[in-house]
Amino acid sequence: xxxxxxxxIKGLYKDYQTTAGSFPVLKNINLAIDEGEYVAIMGPxxxxxxxxxxxxxxxxxxxxxxxxxxxxxxxxxxxxxLATLRNKTIGFVFQGFNLLARSSLVDNVALPLVYARDQxxxxxxxxxxxxxxxxxxxxxxSRPNQISGGEQQRVAIARALVNxxxxxxADEPTGNLDSKTSDEIMKIFDELNQIGxxxxxxxxxxxxxxxxxxxxxxxxxxxxxxxxxxxxxxxx
Amino acid sequence: xxxxxxxxxxxxxxxxxxxxxxxxLGMVIGVGAVVLMMAIGEGAQQSxxxxxxxxxxxxxxxxxxxxxxxxxxxxxGNSSALSIGDANAIKDLEDIEMIAxxxxxxxxxxxxxxxxxTSIIGTTPSYFLIRKWYTEKGEIFSDDDIRSxxxxxxxxxxxxxxxxxxxxxxxxxxxxxxxxxxxxxxxxNKGQSFDGRDQDDVIIVPISTAQRKLLGNQIPGxxxxxxxxxxxxxxxxxxxxxxTDLLRQRHNIREDLxxxxxxxxxxxxxxxxxxxxxxxxxxxGAIASISLLVGGIGIxxxxxxxxxxxxxxxxxxxxxxAREQDILLQxxxxxCVISIVGCVIGVVLGLGGALxxxxxxxxxxxxxxxxxxxxxxxxxxxxxxxxxxxxSKAAKLNPIDALRYQ
Ligand SMILES: Nc1ncnc2c1ncn2[C@@H]1O[C@H](COP(=O)(O)OP(=O)(O)O)[C@@H](O)[C@H]1O
Ligand SMILES: [Mg+2]
Numbered sequence: 114x115x116x117x118x119x120x121x122i123k124g125l126y127k128d129y130q131t132t133a134g135s136f137p138v139l140k141n142i143n144l145a146i147d148e149g150e151y152v153a154i155m156g157p158x159x160x161x162x163x164x165x166x167x168x169x170x171x172x173x174x175x176x177x178x179x180x181x182x183x184x185x186x187x188x189x190x191x192x193x194x195l196a197t198l199r200n201k202t203i204g205f206v207f208q209g210f211n212l213l214a215r216s217s218l219v220d221n222v223a224l225p226l227v228y229a230r231d232q233x234x235x236x237x238x239x240x241x242x243x244x245x246x247x248x249x250x251x252x253x254x255s256r257p258n259q260i261s262g263g264e265q266q267r268v269a270i271a272r273a274l275v276n277x278x279x280x281x282x283a284d285e286p287t288g289n290l291d292s293k294t295s296d297e298i299m300k301i302f303d304e305l306n307q308i309g310x311x312x313x314x315x316x317x318x319x320x321x322x323x324x325x326x327x328x329x330x331x332x333x334x335x336x337x338x339x340x341x342x343x344x345x346x347x348x349x
Numbered sequence: 350x351x352x353x354x355x356x357x358x359x360x361x362x363x364x365x366x367x368x369x370x371x372x373x374l375g376m377v378i379g380v381g382a383v384v385l386m387m388a389i390g391e392g393a394q395q396s397x398x399x400x401x402x403x404x405x406x407x408x409x410x411x412x413x414x415x416x417x418x419x420x421x422x423x424x425x426g427n428s429s430a431l432s433i434g435d436a437n438a439i440k441d442l443e444d445i446e447m448i449a450x451x452x453x454x455x456x457x458x459x460x461x462x463x464x465x466x467t468s469i470i471g472t473t474p475s476y477f478l479i480r481k482w483y484t485e486k487g488e489i490f491s492d493d494d495i496r497s498x499x500x501x502x503x504x505x506x507x508x509x510x511x512x513x514x515x516x517x518x519x520x521x522x523x524x525x526x527x528x529x530x531x532x533x534x535x536x537x538n539k540g541q542s543f544d545g546r547d548q549d550d551v552i553i554v555p556i557s558t559a560q561r562k563l564l565g566n567q568i569p570g571x572x573x574x575x576x577x578x579x580x581x582x583x584x585x586x587x588x589x590x591x592x593t594d595l596l597r598q599r600h601n602i603r604e605d606l607x608x609x610x611x612x613x614x615x616x617x618x619x620x621x622x623x624x625x626x627x628x629x630x631x632x633x634g635a636i637a638s639i640s641l642l643v644g645g646i647g648i649x650x651x652x653x654x655x656x657x658x659x660x661x662x663x664x665x666x667x668x669x670x671a672r673e674q675d676i677l678l679q680x681x682x683x684x685c686v687i688s689i690v691g692c693v694i695g696v697v698l699g700l701g702g703a704l705x706x707x708x709x710x711x712x713x714x715x716x717x718x719x720x721x722x723x724x725x726x727x728x729x730x731x732x733x734x735x736x737x738x739x740x741s742k743a744a745k746l747n748p749i750d751a752l753r754y755q
């Protein structure tokens with residue numbers, strides 16, 4: 114028996130409106146991702162990977178087509194319900210880290226809990242615990258610009274994890290990092306997948322993609338190739 | 350939640366101190382001006398009200414001499430136009446409750462080694478009833494004292510302070526232009542009249558005594574003015590006309606000649622004065638409110654800049670789960686914190702300014718809780734009102750557009 118996929122997409126199109134008219138970026142995407150999968154999305158620049166990730170992350174809406182996330186029909190949800198999904202179900206990691214420059218690392222990590230309406234004491238406790246797990250225990254009060262890029266990305270991952278989301282989306286998480294730091298970051302994703310998180314990440318690099326158990330290749334807004342490279346580390 | 354958002358609002362204000370300070374300055378000036386103007390306005394109204402209350406109610410005053418509004422021929426101080434007979438005739442009019450004829454002058458008053466120049470009022474006991482002026486010590490002189498022209502005097506607070514200092518004035522003998530007078534009573538404090546005179550700098554004696562002993566150069570039986578109290582406020586205008594007709598008749602004034610007296614409705618004048626003051630203080634408040642409005646626009650302006658600058662931050666917040674109302678509240682709170690902190694400083698400065706005005710100008714100042722509460726609620730509403738548009742602009746941003754913003 115197959116488990117119900119945590120992500121299920123049918124006939125998804127995304128057009129962008131520009132001054133020159135509307136042009137399609139994603140064309141007829143069909144995809145299902147099961148819970149616990151470790152997916153790498155690859156493809157040349159401009160092939161629509163980020164656009165796709167943003168739709169997966171409920172930051173953007175498809176033009177047409179259906180998207181079920183954790184059995185919610187995303188098309189039916191209003192902006193507040195989407196915000197709740199982004200808060201509770203999804204952890205997003207960006208290429209450019211996207212930390213709040215003026216907040217301390219603890220506050221950055223705790224921010225999703227603020228929007229989840231958690232108590233302050235609890236927020237700080239949870240945020241500190243996760244930062245410690247990321248090996249950043251000595252930096253609680255630091256600002257993002259006081260630590261290295263690799264460390265910032267670990268903070269961003271900590272923030273993505275703080276609400277214990279089912280799915281972690283990462284758009285080129287190692288794109289701004291050197292290869293040694295990239296390895297450290299990938300180790301974290303590997304561990305997260307081992308304990309059951311669904312991970313979808315975009316990358317240009319084959320050795321990064323090799324961490325995943327499934328590789329999806331985009332070209333011109335279409336899925337060119339979709340294959341499993343090895344057995345999922347966790348089967349549910 | 351609210352607390353942590355407040356502290357966040359506080360921190361983001363701290364991020365650009367000079368700008369926050371300048372924005373706040375608009376509110377500070379606006380609120381300060383409102384508080385100051387209201388304190389001055391209310392003080393003025395209060396002091397007018399007190400003088401009016403001290404004047405007595407339903408008062409018409411008839412002055413001898415040509416009224417200055419009717420031409421260049423002004424009164425000579427000792428005009429003989431009004432007489433005790435006129436006073437009695439007015440007293441018999443239907444709508445008149447009481448009258449008091451009044452002679453006035455100035456005199457040097459001596460007690461022991463002290464002397465004091467003050468004004469003299471010669472009148473009858475009804476004067477005190479009309480003006481609701483009572484003694485603090487001793488008694489008012491009686492009608493018998495009028496008949497016998499006794500040398501008795503009532504003295505005002507200012508005179509008592511200057512002549513007697515610590516000594517109890519009642520029963521003492523003072524000399525007024527060489528004549529010994531017995532002080533029979535000390536009048537209670539009356540304060541400033543609404544034309545700004547010290548009403549307590551006075552001694553009051555029986556009119557007969559004044560005319561015979563003190564104001565010797567006046568024609569016997571003539572009075573400087575007559576104070577009349579009407580039975581009700583309603584027909585005061587009519588009574589004014591009646592008195593005018595009566596006196597013209599009594600003085601045999603030809604149809605084409607001007608009055609040799611003037612009738613003034615003090616109650617109406619007082620009303621006008623208090624309305625003028627009220628209008629003035631409303632006007633002051635309104636002008637001050639404009640600066641509050643300008644302060645509010647300043648907040649809106651800065652909040653709009655801030656929303657644009659922080660578009661990416663808004664995108665990040667939305668990406669990790671902030672709802673529209675979270676963003677709305679965040680920016681609204683920032684606007685409110687700016688305006689309320691500005692308001693607190695403004696209130697403090699306004700109060701300080703009011704005290705300085707009191708010290709330097711000597712104007713009466715009233716700081717009412719209402720004016721502070723009003724300033725606060727206006728400031729908070731200004732914060733909400735002018736913060737709402739930028740905040741809702743922020744909240745309505747599309748997460749992905751906000752994240753992509755460079
Ligand atoms: N907001 C937008 N408006 C218009 N065109 C866009 C927008 N975002 C992306 N695109 C276009 O969509 C295409 C796909 O972009 P993207 O999804 O970022 O590709 P990738 O991440 O694979 O490099 C590109 O041609 C890009 O120029
Ligand atoms: Mg991309």
